[in-house]
Amino acid sequence: MIxxxxxxxxxxEVHKHWLGIVTHAVALFGMTIALLAIIPFVQLYLFExxxxxxxxxxxxxxxxxxxxxFFVMWTNYYLDVIIITNQRFIDMEQLVLFSRDEVIVPxxxxxxxxxxxxxxxxxxxxxxxxQIQTAGATKETIVKGIMYPDQLRACxxxxxxxxxxxxxxxx
Amino acid sequence: MMLEIAFAVILLLFVLISIILEYHWxxxxxNFKMLFVMRLFYYGGSAFFVFVILAVLLIDVFxxxxx
Numbered sequence: 001m002i003x004x005x006x007x008x009x010x011x012x013e014v015h016k017h018w019l020g021i022v023t024h025a026v027a028l029f030g031m032t033i034a035l036l037a038i039i040p041f042v043q044l045y046l047f048e049x050x051x052x053x054x055x056x057x058x059x060x061x062x063x064x065x066x067x068x069x070f071f072v073m074w075t076n077y078y079l080d081v082i083i084i085t086n087q088r089f090i091d092m093e094q095l096v097l098f099s100r101d102e103v104i105v106p107x108x109x110x111x112x113x114x115x116x117x118x119x120x121x122x123x124x125x126x127x128x129x130x131q132i133q134t135a136g137a138t139k140e141t142i143v144k145g146i147m148y149p150d151q152l153r154a155c156x157x158x159x160x161x162x163x164x165x166x167x168x169x170x171x
Numbered sequence: 172m173m174l175e176i177a178f179a180v181i182l183l184l185f186v187l188i189s190i191i192l193e194y195h196w197x198x199x200x201x202n203f204k205m206l207f208v209m210r211l212f213y214y215g216g217s218a219f220f221v222f223v224i225l226a227v228l229l230i231d232v233f234x235x236x237x238x
Contacts, residue, residue, distance in 0.1 A: 054174060057228060060224045061177055064217065064224075065184070067213075071188075072192065079195065
């Protein structure tokens with residue numbers, strides 16, 4: 001959970017595109033179906049008959065395990081988030097469970113914002129890459145496969161512009 | 172007996188994964204509505220699977236229904 005500074009407001013929160021998790025979920029679902037289809041043949045080979053109650057228990061155990069793996073996957077996807085506040089740009093990348101990468105860029109340090117939308121699928125489903133040039137030690141921040149890159153850029157540009165205006169007024 | 176052992180192993184795995192997931196959810200998820208939905212589906216689905224497995228195992232042990 002992020003801790004906001006005094007006077008800080010969240011302007012936009014964007015996750016990675018859902019196509020990634022859907023692709024993984026379809027693969028997981030396919031694997032589940034494949035194994036469920038194999039169990040009766042294994043039983044026939046080993047016992048020369050299909051044992052209904054064993055088939056049910058083994059099937060339910062397998063689907064339960066896959067169910068848990070899906071939620072691990074969903075948590076990884078959901079915790080991968082970009083937050084734009086009126087003071088900072090925060091990129092929280094959840095690589096796997098217990099492995100996390102956080103990039104926080106103050107809006108004053110942002111010099112250039114670039115988006116890339118490559119291919120028909122990315123154009124139709126509205127996802128792409130965001131590239132931010134900064135003045136700090138880390139010169140460049142790249143976020144891949146995010147939803148609504150154009151809206152994100154517009155929001156970020158607006159936030160940077162408002163921030164520089166308020167800094168000028170303070171000065 | 173093999174089925175009961177397999178059930179115990181998966182149940183232990185469920186407890187471990189639940190602890191790990193709860194740690195991440197409590198620490199990083201700030202949308203409480205989403206957290207509620209995640210927990211509802213995760214524990215609801217798991218409860219359903221436990222019910223099915225226990226029902227079949229009990230039928231098998233006590234022979235409530237002869238298949």
